[in-house]
Amino acid sequence: MALIVQKYGGSSVADAESIKRVAKRIVETRKSGNDVVVVVSAMGDTTDELLDLASAVTPLASGRELDMLLTAGERISMALLAMAIKSLGQDARSYTGSQAGLVTDAKHGSARIVDVAPKRVREALDAGAIAIVAGFQGFSRITGDITTLGRGGSDTTAVALAAALNADVCEIYTDVDGVFTADPRVVPAAHKIDTVTSEEMLELAAAGAKVLYIRAVEYARRHGVTLHVRSSFNNNEGTLVINPKEGENVEEPLIVGVASDLSEAKVTVVGVPDVPGKAAQIFTIVASTDANIDMIVQNVSTAATGLTDISFTLPKSDGGKVLKALEDAKSDSGFHSLQYDDQIGKLALVGAGMRTNAGVSAKLFTALYEAGINIEMISTSEIRISVVTRADTINDAVRVVHTAFGLDSDEVAQVHGGTGR
Amino acid sequence: MALIVQKYGGSSVADAESIKRVAKRIVETRKSGNDVVVVVSAMGDTTDELLDLASAVTPLASGRELDMLLTAGERISMALLAMAIKSLGQDARSYTGSQAGLVTDAKHGSARIVDVAPKRVREALDAGAIAIVAGFQGFSRITGDITTLGRGGSDTTAVALAAALNADVCEIYTDVDGVFTADPRVVPAAHKIDTVTSEEMLELAAAGAKVLYIRAVEYARRHGVTLHVRSSFNNNEGTLVINPKEGENVEEPLIVGVASDLSEAKVTVVGVPDVPGKAAQIFTIVASTDANIDMIVQNVSTAATGLTDISFTLPKSDGGKVLKALEDAKSDSGFHSLQYDDQIGKLALVGAGMRTNAGVSAKLFTALYEAGINIEMISTSEIRISVVTRADTINDAVRVVHTAFGLDSDEVAQVHGGTGR
Numbered sequence: 001m002a003l004i005v006q007k008y009g010g011s012s013v014a015d016a017e018s019i020k021r022v023a024k025r026i027v028e029t030r031k032s033g034n035d036v037v038v039v040v041s042a043m044g045d046t047t048d049e050l051l052d053l054a055s056a057v058t059p060l061a062s063g064r065e066l067d068m069l070l071t072a073g074e075r076i077s078m079a080l081l082a083m084a085i086k087s088l089g090q091d092a093r094s095y096t097g098s099q100a101g102l103v104t105d106a107k108h109g110s111a112r113i114v115d116v117a118p119k120r121v122r123e124a125l126d127a128g129a130i131a132i133v134a135g136f137q138g139f140s141r142i143t144g145d146i147t148t149l150g151r152g153g154s155d156t157t158a159v160a161l162a163a164a165l166n167a168d169v170c171e172i173y174t175d176v177d178g179v180f181t182a183d184p185r186v187v188p189a190a191h192k193i194d195t196v197t198s199e200e201m202l203e204l205a206a207a208g209a210k211v212l213y214i215r216a217v218e219y220a221r222r223h224g225v226t227l228h229v230r231s232s233f234n235n236n237e238g239t240l241v242i243n244p245k246e247g248e249n250v251e252e253p254l255i256v257g258v259a260s261d262l263s264e265a266k267v268t269v270v271g272v273p274d275v276p277g278k279a280a281q282i283f284t285i286v287a288s289t290d291a292n293i294d295m296i297v298q299n300v301s302t303a304a305t306g307l308t309d310i311s312f313t314l315p316k317s318d319g320g321k322v323l324k325a326l327e328d329a330k331s332d333s334g335f336h337s338l339q340y341d342d343q344i345g346k347l348a349l350v351g352a353g354m355r356t357n358a359g360v361s362a363k364l365f366t367a368l369y370e371a372g373i374n375i376e377m378i379s380t381s382e383i384r385i386s387v388v389t390r391a392d393t394i395n396d397a398v399r400v401v402h403t404a405f406g407l408d409s410d411e412v413a414q415v416h417g418g419t420g421r
Numbered sequence: 422m423a424l425i426v427q428k429y430g431g432s433s434v435a436d437a438e439s440i441k442r443v444a445k446r447i448v449e450t451r452k453s454g455n456d457v458v459v460v461v462s463a464m465g466d467t468t469d470e471l472l473d474l475a476s477a478v479t480p481l482a483s484g485r486e487l488d489m490l491l492t493a494g495e496r497i498s499m500a501l502l503a504m505a506i507k508s509l510g511q512d513a514r515s516y517t518g519s520q521a522g523l524v525t526d527a528k529h530g531s532a533r534i535v536d537v538a539p540k541r542v543r544e545a546l547d548a549g550a551i552a553i554v555a556g557f558q559g560f561s562r563i564t565g566d567i568t569t570l571g572r573g574g575s576d577t578t579a580v581a582l583a584a585a586l587n588a589d590v591c592e593i594y595t596d597v598d599g600v601f602t603a604d605p606r607v608v609p610a611a612h613k614i615d616t617v618t619s620e621e622m623l624e625l626a627a628a629g630a631k632v633l634y635i636r637a638v639e640y641a642r643r644h645g646v647t648l649h650v651r652s653s654f655n656n657n658e659g660t661l662v663i664n665p666k667e668g669e670n671v672e673e674p675l676i677v678g679v680a681s682d683l684s685e686a687k688v689t690v691v692g693v694p695d696v697p698g699k700a701a702q703i704f705t706i707v708a709s710t711d712a713n714i715d716m717i718v719q720n721v722s723t724a725a726t727g728l729t730d731i732s733f734t735l736p737k738s739d740g741g742k743v744l745k746a747l748e749d750a751k752s753d754s755g756f757h758s759l760q761y762d763d764q765i766g767k768l769a770l771v772g773a774g775m776r777t778n779a780g781v782s783a784k785l786f787t788a789l790y791e792a793g794i795n796i797e798m799i800s801t802s803e804i805r806i807s808v809v810t811r812a813d814t815i816n817d818a819v820r821v822v823h824t825a826f827g828l829d830s831d832e833v834a835q836v837h838g839g840t841g842r
Contacts, residue, residue, distance in 0.1 A: 061504045079486045080490060084478045144541065
């Protein structure tokens with residue numbers, strides 16, 4: 001008898017019919033002899049509708065009250081789902097984040113989980129019932145207030161419960177069949193990955209793969225939770241995200257996938273005096289804005305001028321505040337000027353196999369060169385190579401790299417839209 | 422500095438604009454130097470929409486899950502109201518029923534309040550904030566589950582908080598100007614009552630006056646809470662519902678109002694053997710159905726037959742089950758037959774002054790007789806006289822009685838629709 005945590009996103013419970021369909025699937029899992037804990041997001045567009053209501057009342061909604069408001073969303077979906085399951089003859093009980101013991105800090109809108117004490121969930125399982133838990137939400141023991149976990153919060157709730165309950169697997173249900181070697185909308189020959197390590201999954205998620213949130217993958221990795229990303233619209237096996245133990249013999253394919261991201265912009269700080277401490281000074285200024293810096297590249301300075309250029313990428317949404325902070329510090333820092341380029345695309349090639357294989361970079365650069373695609377920045381980790389190109393060449397880049405590394409499948413993948421909360 | 426509890430119903434917070442309007446009124450009350458606790462219902466039709474969702478999922482919704490679902494309604498309205506108040510520069514904090522310490526028994530859908538421990542509400546007031554509390558909901562300490570109080574629950578929440586906080590007044594905001602001498606839609610000459618005792622208010626509410634729920638009035642009476650029923654659409658004084666102390670000299674008008682009710686039916690048990698214990702036997706059967714019996718009349722038996730008829734009124738919605746229970750017991754009980762009449766109307770004349778005035782009944786019967794209206798049943802309490810007439814004569818009956826007791830006003834009242842939760 002296994003303990004399975006299942007997470008269903010908003011698109012899987014968008015209306016009464018979807019809720020009944022999901023209820024049936026949950027009951028089947030229970031009847032196969034498993035204990036089942038379900039984490040559910042708010043129905044379809046509920047969150048957006050609640051945000052619209054808040055905007056209609058005030059442009060400056062208090063974080064505490066916004067969390068109180070938004071958590072009504074999961075309250076509705078989880079109660080309906082529990083009713084649907086009960087009407088199929090199986091006992092089910094819904095729990096809010098605080099009832100399920102999801103303890104967080106008090107940072108409204110993006111709270112961090114500090115403890116998981118699922119006493120009532122455990123009691124429900126012991127009584128033979130299916131426990132339905134509201135995703136995305138928790139409470140602060142210090143203030144006693146309701147909190148939300150921010151983007152991807154329901155995935156994180158599911159993983160945190162799976163870890164605390166020592167579940168056998170945490171199934172993340174979505175509207176695609178699993179994790180793909182590339183975005184099937186860009187690369188029709190992309191295929192579903194059967195197994196991926198959490199390390200690789202982290203790199204894919206960080207590089208723009210939307211199907212799982214970095215935070216949930218990190219949590220799963222840290223706590224050794226096995227994830228199973230699969231579709232709620234069929235019974236196919238999805239993608240297993242595993243955590244091989246140190247020294248464990250896992251067959252690691254050279255490359256698991258190619259991710260791309262068009263949400264970043266590039267800032268270049270031009271004419272930085274090439275003296276010790278200048279880069280530190282510049283990134284201290286950037287850090288003060290709380291922007292998420294991704295890639296950083298510093299050119300070699302020419303001896304003649306004693307000046308260098310520093311480029312970095314960051315989410316476009318952070319661009320304005322970073323430019324302002326740097327501009328304000330221009331005279332102190334002594335650089336010449338700033339350039340801002342939001343027409344870039346980022347491609348990342350991920351695979352633990354490249355750790356022991358030297359030819360990957362060369363193969364990547366050759367494939368792009370032969371396709372006439374110019375590389376503007378390069379950054380590497382042990383299991384990832386990222387390059388920045390022009391935004392309008394990124395899809396071509398993904399396709400040629402996907403082909404070059406032998407990832408193309410003969411079948412054409414099913415394409416669905418994605419959602420996230 | 423007074424402590425005021427204000428309760429706003431669903432029609433007062435039906436949309437973003439109404440919420441902003443109500444927020445302004447609350448802030449004005451606070452700025453006048455009062456501590457303010459606000460109890461709020463779900464927005465407009467939210468409850469009905471949630472019930473529709475539940476019906477779409479299953480015809481047999483679990484009580485526990487239905488309560489979980491419905492309490493999302495106040496969560497939304499209270500968070501929006503708190504945001505609206507904060508954006509006017511006044512601190513406000515919203516609390517669910519359980520956060521506000523509304524402890525109930527575990528009877529889902531119609532829970533009774535067993536304790537009120539508004540620690541967090543008190544802390545909010547001490548910190549200078551306005552406390553917004555979800556009406557209609559609480560939690561059971563025994564099961565740890567969320568409960569709802571049933572019809573009129575928000576009024577009851579407000580009164581219970583006012584009692585626990587020892588508030589100076591509990592203001593019940595609605596869409597009418599207060600309690601009227603009769604329904605202004607029936608009697609255009611009806612006028613607002615300035616002051617009424619809770620005893621009279623109980624009789625009026627029991628007799629069909631919709632503006633306050635019996636349960637909230639009972640709670641207020643038992644705990645000595647002064648109610649102020651007033652409109653959220655203007656600043657007029659409404660109706661004060663007071664609790665005069667024993668021996669206190671209150672000027673009691675002869676009659677405070679005339680209520681009517683078309684929701685009841687009359688059951689007549691025909692040919693009951695006139696032997697001791699028969700009435701007890703019949704009403705034991707009726708009681709076993711949990712039906713709410715209102716008036717009971719037993720005719721004098723004729724010596725010739727040794728049989729009598731017993732009539733009683735009850736909500737039409739209880740009619741079916743009572744008839745069935747009596748029919749099933751017919752042979753045991755030995756009565757001849759049952760009659761069911763759902764075309765009756767009930768009129769009640771209420772006023773503490775009639776306690777010391779013998780002519781009230783005579784005046785009432787005369788007024789009805791002169792209008793050609795036949796009286797079918799009569800029942801009296803110390804401060805009320807109720808009569809049953811044909812349903813289609815009830816409005817005429819209310820008008821002639823209203824006039825006969827000098828209640829007609831020269832002004833014509835504003836008429837609004839009413840809502841209730």
